[in-house]
Amino acid sequence: MARSRGRPALADRAQIDEAAAELFLEQGYEATSVDDIARRAGVARSSFFNRAASKADLLWTSVDHWLDVAERELLEGTEAAETALERVAALCDRIPDEDKPWAIVHRDAMGTRDALLIGVGPRLARYEQLLTLVFGGPRTAEATRVRVLMAVVATRLAGERWVRGSGVPLGVHLREVCRELGLIDADGNPGR
Incomplete structure (x- = not known):
């Protein structure tokens, strides 16, 4: 047939x-x-x-893919915790513009805003757990937690800039936001 x-x-x-x-x-x-x-x-x-798994999971295909890549690659690294943000930014440099999540880029036209708000929680929690492992080390638990949460916020802000723009890698936006938040200095060294 x-x-x-x-x-x-x-x-x-x-x-x-x-x-x-x-x-x-x-x-x-x-x-x-x-x-x-x-x-x-x-x-x-x-x-x-x-x-x-569901219609809602389709909204997160590229995000889930890059979280998988990040888990594989960032957890294999042996660099000191001081370079953790640069390791994350370097991975973000590799994400091509065509991997921008289409459901976020076109959220108004597609009507995906509410579904995205529901699905973002598990991805943020997964990213936070990953960063906690990447940032782990000689810092106290509280200091590590503050840095991790600030890095999550920085990534979220950088992601918004990346989605709205074109041609500038996510990693560049992430470094810029990290400098603005004092997470790194002008040379890329850890801040506060």
């Missing part, structure tokens, strides 16, 4: 993400169902769930 519409039956996660992005732009997040996305991607509903 020939398929008349949709993508091939063996759609991968990227095709599902693309189908979701198209539909969210066309009809909005709330008006788009998992069945709509599966149909547009050319997969059965059950196949959709083999590749994504």
